[in-house]
Amino acid sequence: MSDAHRAMWERLNLDLTAHDGLLEVLGKFYGDIYMSQENRLKGMEYMDFVLSEVHGLRIKEIQDAKAQGHKVVGTFCVFVPEELTLAAGALQVGLCAGAEAGSDLAEALVPRNTCALIKSFIGFKLARLCPYLESCDLVVGETTCDGKKKAYEAFADLAPLHVMEVPQTKSLAARDLWYEEVMRYMAVLEDLTGVTITAERLRAAIKIVNDRRRVLQRLSALRAADPAPISGRDALLINQISFYDDPQRFTTKIGELCDELEARVAAGQGVAPAGTPRVLVSGCPMAVPNWKLPYVIESSGAVIVGEESCIGSRNTRDLVDESGESVEDMIEALVDRYMKIDCACFTPNEERQENVAEMAKTLKVDGVINYSLMFCQPYAHEAMKMEKSLEGKVPTLSLETDYSMEDVEQLKTRIEAFVEMVS
Amino acid sequence: MSDAHRAMWERLNLDLTAHDGLLEVLGKFYGDIYMSQENRLKGMEYMDFVLSEVHGLRIKEIQDAKAQGHKVVGTFCVFVPEELTLAAGALQVGLCAGAEAGSDLAEALVPRNTCALIKSFIGFKLARLCPYLESCDLVVGETTCDGKKKAYEAFADLAPLHVMEVPQTKSLAARDLWYEEVMRYMAVLEDLTGVTITAERLRAAIKIVNDRRRVLQRLSALRAADPAPISGRDALLINQISFYDDPQRFTTKIGELCDELEARVAAGQGVAPAGTPRVLVSGCPMAVPNWKLPYVIESSGAVIVGEESCIGSRNTRDLVDESGESVEDMIEALVDRYMKIDCACFTPNEERQENVAEMAKTLKVDGVINYSLMFCQPYAHEAMKMEKSLEGKVPTLSLETDYSMEDVEQLKTRIEAFVEMVS
Secondary structure (H helix, E strand, O other): OOHHHHHHHHHOOOOHHHHHHHHHHHHHHHHHHHHOOOOOOOOHHHHHHHHHOOOOHHHHHHHHHHHOOOOEEEEOOOOOOHHHHHHOOOEEEEOOOOOOOOHHHHOOOOOOOOOHHHHHHHHHHHOOOOHHHHHOOEEEEEOOOHHHHHHHHHHOOOOOEEEEOOOOOOOHHHHHHHHHHHHHHHHHHHHHHOOOOOHHHHHHHHHHHHHHHHHHHHHHHHOOOOOOOOOHHHHHHHHHHOOOOOHHHHHHHHHHHHHHHHHHHHOOOOOOOOOOOEEEEEEOOOOOOOOHHHHHHHOOOOEEEEEEOOOOHHHHOOOOOOOOOOHHHHHHHHHHHHHOOOOOOOOOOHHHHHHHHHHHHHOOOOEEEEEEEOOOHHHHHHHHHHHHHHOOOOOEEEEEEOOOOOOHHHHHHHHHHHHHHHO | OOHHHHHHHHHOOOOHHHHHHHHHHHHHHHHHHHHOOOOOOOOHHHHHHHHHOOOOHHHHHHHHHHHOOOOEEEEOOOOOOHHHHHHOOOEEEEOOOOOOOOHHHHOOOOOOOOOHHHHHHHHHHHOOOOHHHHHOOEEEEEOOOHHHHHHHHHHOOOOOEEEEOOOOOOOHHHHHHHHHHHHHHHHHHHHHHOOOOOHHHHHHHHHHHHHHHHHHHHHHHHOOOOOOOOOHHHHHHHHHHOOOOOHHHHHHHHHHHHHHHHHHHHOOOOOOOOOOOEEEEEEOOOOOOOOHHHHHHHOOOOEEEEEEOOOOHHHHOOOOOOOOOOHHHHHHHHHHHHHOOOOOOOOOOHHHHHHHHHHHHHOOOOEEEEEEEOOOHHHHHHHHHHHHHHOOOOOEEEEEEOOOOOOHHHHHHHHHHHHHHHO
């Protein structure tokens, strides 16, 4: 890493020694899990570069944008409407929550029986390890689960925080509540940035975010091919980077990668032989560098062809209607789009069962692996429902894990047995 | 138990053998924990009688009411507005959720990492052990925590269920959502009972429920005396029975008991010597027969002088304004009253910190014990906040437990040390 990067991290008040250690582990982990792959796409070079500079050049870009007067908004959830953030001239970034860093410190603020993702975001803050978080002018939380909802109360003492109330049903009254929350967020953004969100600005922002969704939908559709043209690890990484990278540059790069994928599919080429067991991973989000389970699955004779999670199809399936002319029209369209999210925070949430069944069919999967973070109650409940709703359609395996490496052998044993069963 | 009771339980399709076992254990447990107390109030004889007939005479009354055309509504939460239920001519009862019965069966429907209360209510249903639940024409659930919210999805296959969405903040939009939910519940009740809720009916129902709250407030206030005139176990039992018993009869009986308490206080008499360390128990609800922690506390040299929980002050602190003249006025008053509840489901929930500090002062407590059921995330988070907010004011001890007896010795050791420290 360059001296300029180090100076920047120092200005951001990172714990430089611990941060060096984190980057070293991340680099080695990435090497083992990503660089070891065969038949990789040329387009993944961009991802390798972005990841190698995830705390470097991208943070530099963000700092440069800040120097030009742009604000930075950090989030942990796909419910925060990026369209509004961009329309206010701010940048929106997903925050670090995928590694065990600082989790021991986090246990002073949140209960031990808290999922690894929440402990991680508190831990990254307390251990001063996330340059994205330290770049934020505002962090936007939400009420999607008890764990996050209550953890934000402690987090509010650590960072500038705004919390959006996400409703728990899809009634008209719940939609009204969400509408008010979107309007309230718009006011907060205008206040933060000094920018008035006009129809022109919002239309452009909706287009940018929809374009990113469209290119990720294109990527998803290409994964229906057998042999699978891209590994699940690489596809997950692309989805992960979609939360960090400049959205327009990212869309262009993934478009090029999809061109390459199309050529592969046409040539009948893939990352694993035709007939390799195809797995859909469904459940909790996997934040960078939470690559453990995909690596174990793809080292057990299977290939992952879909990620049904917030860092996956849940974030890209639905577009915002682009026909609105006024800000009011567009807000209504935004509200409608976000209320379609099939998060386990809703009750009931039958759409998710239907969406997973549909993905399993379209992507021709041989098995669904339900992934829950330990202590994530919403997705643990839905894993049990998923097993029942997919019974007789496609085999399922439900796994609960966290960010530690202690259970890797145990996971491998269960996954190998599952892959053998569905082969 | 009489043959008539057995015939009734058989008609309710209870598992008679398992139910006999449950009543036997309950009787023994009650004997050990309640009948062993010294200086007990004469007024507690009524409670002993009610509890001895909790699955007998009270169920008979409910069945008789059903035969006369009344409907029965069961709940697990203080957010379900009993005023509306009564105004529709229905009975409202709290459902069994305080014992381990059937918890092993429950793990087929809810994750292992689910709190004991939720496993219990699912378990009571699957094991056919709760005559209240089997008497219900409708069960009303709510979205107060992830565990219950998602468990109701499984429970909906087992019983006639209506779920109310409780908001997660106290914004105006959140209040609007709750207003709509109250109106929706009213429509469900009118549909269920065929009764139109008139101003006259609703006014009478509000009076009944307020009167019960008032007498329980009177009971709470009398516990400020030193020596404590009633044990925490008995006070908890009274609060527990308030969810089962006929509300008007209950109010009369507790009024009589309060007269006796007043005489005791005037005479300087109590259940423990003056100067006995006084404890406030704060946190998760304790449903019948979850008397483990109060028993351990009061066997460790302390006396409990307040229960800050849903089966305690949270259910009785706030009255519904009685000045409304129209149904609309009264609904607004109901909505306002229920939005004051300081449940850990809200974020933020500073009122609860203030209410606990206030109780600690009024009741002259020497220590606060934060009680969380294992895997109850909302109250576990708030226990950590409570420790901080009470620091320097009153000593606190946070305990996590479940319904098993395995940790009794461990709890006793920690509680004895705490009691010694605050003495």
